[in-house]
Amino acid sequence: MRTPDEFNFLDPKTVEDPYPFYAALREHAPVYEVPGTDIYLVSKAPLIVEALERHDDFSANLTGVLMTGPAGEAQVFDLGNFGGSVDAIANADEPSHTVHRKMVLPHVTPKVVASLEGTLREWAIELIVPLLDEGGGDWVARVANPLPTRAMALVVGLPLEDVDRLLAWAMMGTEVLAGTTTLERMGFVAGKTGEMVEYLGVQLQRAMAAPKGQPAPGVIGQLAQGVKDGLISEDDGVSILVVLAGAGGESTSSLTGSAVRILAEQPELQEELRASPELIPQFVEETIRIESSFRGHFRHVKRATKLGGVELPEGSRVLLLWAAANRDPETFEDPDRVNIHRSDLREHLAFGRGIHFCVGARLARLEARVILEELLARTRAFSLDPLHPPEYVSSIFVRRHAELELITHREASTGV
Secondary structure, three states, rough: OOOOOHOOOOOOHHHOOOOOHHHHHHHHEEEEEEOOOEEEOOOOOHHHHHHOOOOOEOOOOOOOEEOOEEEEEEEEEEEEHHHOOOHHHOOOOOOOHHHHHHHHHHHHHHHHHHHHHHHHHHHHHHHHHHHHHEEEEEEEHHHHOOHHHHHHHHHHHHHHHHHHHHHHHHHHHHHHOOOOOOOOHHHHHHHHHHHHHHHHHHHHHHHHHHOOOOOOOOHHHHHHHHHOOOOHHHHHHHHHHHHHHHHHHHHHHHHHHHHHHHHHHHHHHHHHHHHHHHHHHHHHHHHHHOOOEEEEEEEOOOOOOOEOEEEOOOOOEEEEEEHHOOOOOOOOOOOOOOOOOOOOOOOOOOOOOOOOOOOHHHHHHHHHHHHHHHHHHHHEEEOOOOOOOOOOOOOOOOOOOEOOOOEEOOHHHOOO
């Protein structure tokens, strides 16, 4: 097996297919310093879980990220250049993290999420049927991107008529974490991020101006009340909205894109799920394991310490690679194969672990299930378009299809 040093972490080929690199990390250097940086990649589940539990040593605050230098080398971009880190929800430490999380959780309870199924199904049908009428098309642009962004806007309480703008901002915002972004591009992204921050600030102020006894719906109404009650600052409220707008749509876009691509490549699995749609939730879990929407998240080293026997200087960062841990053969049998009948389907780290477990996991699972149910029920088959191979977004952070062209065949017996 090749060693990690034999790979260029930011080479387009490695970015598109990172799994041989992840295997080399797990085998030779589970805690690996990216050459020329103070960022360490952590690729084994026990070490990742350990880091997540050591709150005195590792901060969730996002202080710096990888970017691509002029010669293609890895460099560190200090987020102080963006005016400071966005320390909200996933990027917040205690006690702020608990305060932020409590404002979101009432809007993603099992009962609330279940109540959204009818609306999500109507949207799925609205988006999928025209695609099938045309015999196929780009699944990402037509379904995988717009539906999760609508769902995010609905839960947060943002205007649905602004979904296109929110989608563009969200997808661009995660370029900050892509690793493949250059310094020049960072400047452009910073400008667009500023536009989103300004927009969300206006939306929060409108929610704060809602008449007494008539709070704005969704998370934004809860945040507005939190500001008025002095639980959070207005800047905190906007930061929370930035995180939700970015992660809420892109994670499920990634999940549903990967799920449909896997099914398009495995017609026998399509048939199994059509015959037994009750297995779709199991397939969703296996998809999020084998193609984790977010490949990893950063942690800031608060004080000099060790992890996996490796010295970590104060102020350095670690990138916890969920996607590498989720294909570890010491954790999952035959980890590179899709197997919806695993006994340990939910043992993956794709939604994080511990206090930072993804608040939107339940909603993401519901969206993916509904979308797949409607697609499978309304087709007798679908496949990849051989003239337009799948394309991925160039990112070490997110595993998302940029394009996914399908050829679809309607199910004549459904009458739809």
